[in-house]
Amino acid sequence: MSDRRYDPSEIEPRWQAVWESERTWEVPNLPPDEVAAAPPKSYVLEMLPYPSGEPHIGHLKNYAVGDAVAHFRRRTGHRVLHPLGYDAFGLPAENNAIKTGIPPRQATDESIAAFQRAFRAWGLSIDWSREISSHEPGYYRWTQWIFLRLFERGLAYRKESAVNWCPNDQTVLANEQVIDGRCERCGHEVELRQLEQWFFRITAYADRLLDDLETIRWPESVKAQQRNWIGRSSGAEVTFRCEALGIDYPVFTTRPDTLFGATFFVMAPEHPDVMRLAAGTEHEADVRAYVNRALSERAADRGAAEKPKTGVPLGRTVTNPVNGEPLPMYVADYVLMEYGTGAVMGVPAHDERDHAFATAFALPIRPVVAPSGAEASDVSERAFTAHTDDERLINSGRFTGMDAVAGREAIVDWLESRGAGRAAVSYRLRDWLLSRQRYWGCPIPILYCESCGMVPVPDGDLPVLLPEVDDYQPRGRSPLAAADEWLHTRCPRCGGAARRETDTMDTFVDSSWYFLRYCDARNDAAPWDPEVLAQWAPIDQYIGGIEHAILHLLYARFFVKAFADMGLLSVQEPFAALFTQGMILGPDGHKMSKSRGNVISPTPIVERFGADAARCYVLFIGPPDQDAAWSETSLEGVHRFLTRLWRLGDELAQTTARGPAETPENPTGDALELVRKAHWAIDKVTADLDGRFSFNTAIAAIMELVNELYRRRDADSGARRFATATAASLVFPFAPHVGAEVYELLTGDRVWEEPWPAADPAMLVAESFELVCQVNGRVRDRVPAPTGAPREELERLALSSAGVQAHVNGHEVVKVVVVPDKLVNVVAR
């Protein structure tokens, strides 16, 4: 026995130094004419971290998954791009600055240094020559350049509208950043404010964002969330005319077949015409009071579906285009200005909300769709009628009697011929509000000139540097507004006085294109060279948390589609495949949080057990897409496994000569079993890694191989050397240091330079197997049988086995099902 022991603190830095000094994981861009002859590319990417404090356990899992994928692809013959960077702008650094006085730049740089130390200690196989950070002028210069290209195309615009305002963070937020009426960052309740802000026209891409989900390999849940968020519904836009004022009001409806059932008309309190309509009527004062109350109410309260319906008459009517009926107009807060046209037709018989409103205001309820076969007289006059499959129109003038689906089309066609409507599609998706009234972000490259108005900063003047300030406190406007010297400048068009835009960009803008920059990270003439990008795009495997299902993952898709339209790249989707890893919960099964005191930091874990054990553990803990609770004792189990593997390598290295560890010739007995187990493990681990992300079962298979090595200690050393080197080779993607160490101890070679091992099919089958003998589907016996035996022989073996005989006894054998090399099922009655 050796008195040496497995010491990750000695092994791990040694291998990290090799990789660092030899720049093992760097991969250069190829000249275009060499790409075709090069090995196939694979772009493996984990979502970039937001550097705040030190990395947490979720980062460890994210990068352990990505690194395993990257290693596996390298060793299966791919040219792998695996870069990393930092999403460095953002609120936490700025809020920290307000609290502690430490400038955001300093805190961010310190945190980046801590992340860099951790990532190196974890032994990640990153191409550090491509490292980027979004707060560096060399990066955000191009964020501004992209903004200007979007601005030129009308995809970035400034508009006043009702926007979400977080009174705590003193800034506006995108729709996507409001969760249950609260600020995603700080949890404070969000208010609606009428403000002029910058938007990206993501809605122009709604259809493509929806349809192209079919072309990418993403988890169904993420695709479903995006579909939901985009919320496409098709129907019709129908025009209702207010004769008294001579104004047409279009409404959107998904149910044009119910047009004859409209008995009233409702507008949102924010609708710009509401006061104009009520002016001069007896309801004017009531309407004003109602609108004021509705506008001041908190969004969360107003949005509650269970809330009783309220509203006020406007004292006007509109004309229903299908039958000329005058419909009374109302203002009511259940109608949303942001969706459709801010006005709806009220069809109480076929819409629950309209039904509740009609009931509250004693308005008529007229059914116009009924199940086929029902007589008009059967249909209740006042009940809300749920939608069913087979329906036809009633009470619908010349459309009466038509099937509801055909009737819908007929009504739309008729409206269209009369100029009173058309087929239309509506979306839930809103444009992306990108401006923030905060300091620590990318400045928006726009100037306001007294004579020229809004002027984009010329490309040659980029970057617009973020100025240093002393006071980061937000006061409803960006702290940049106080940077006088920076603020006042000259108009590039007329040379007159101009003022800079003081809002900064949402950090999601920075992270919507970073994955493109890695491909050409040191280019200072353009954000990237389209030819260089073409050799890497799209990302073959993207890995990150599910919390980005709609924010980052939708914005990045939008950017890439816009870039494709500008001819800047040639793919339609950034992430061909996506893997969303589950969270690591605290030992108590709850989400880790400082307030719960259940946070496990990776740093002491790595110091105590080594990076290999920590990485293996987070992969072994369960299926990587699921949440799992941290368990120290399970971590010790994984550490034990690596220790056992290392000890095998150490012992063999002491007793045998270093050299190639190949499958021995004609092994027998224990040696044969060991060699078979090794090939079985190769086969299993390969299948688990090849697109399956089944790291937990892959590691389990290597554990089985190691266990087999301990059980068959007396096998000859050639077989043991082969099996141990194979275990080291297979464990390398998960535990690169000990994998490299054991492989080198035995063979003298570098495991990452070796091709991924191939299982010999001949070694995957034994000459005999255990035949499972069932009677009526229940196992009654197991007998040895020769592999590849004909069905008749297996049937005979099974029927003559004692267990089957005992259970068939006295019953008639009706049928025998034979599954070759596996089982026989005797059906007896």
Add this chain to the structure above:
RNA sequence: GCGGCGGUGGUGGAACGGUAGACACGACGGACUCAAAAUCCGUUGUCCGCAAGGACGUGAGGGUUCGAAUCCCUCUCGCCGCACCA
């Protein structure tokens, strides 16, 4: 309400429609040790039985099948996203 995912031992979890519970943790027993730790070996779904063996078992109920954790239907519970979206 709409959409998505899930329910398997004491625990985390395995299982192309073909031996349910791989692997790991924990527990129990043994070896080594003066002892402990570490390490190594073994047992470990539940129930009946001394044993051989048997019965029961994947949220509930039904169905398809020679055979169902797996496929289909109904229900139930849980998690996630959206939600007065016309």
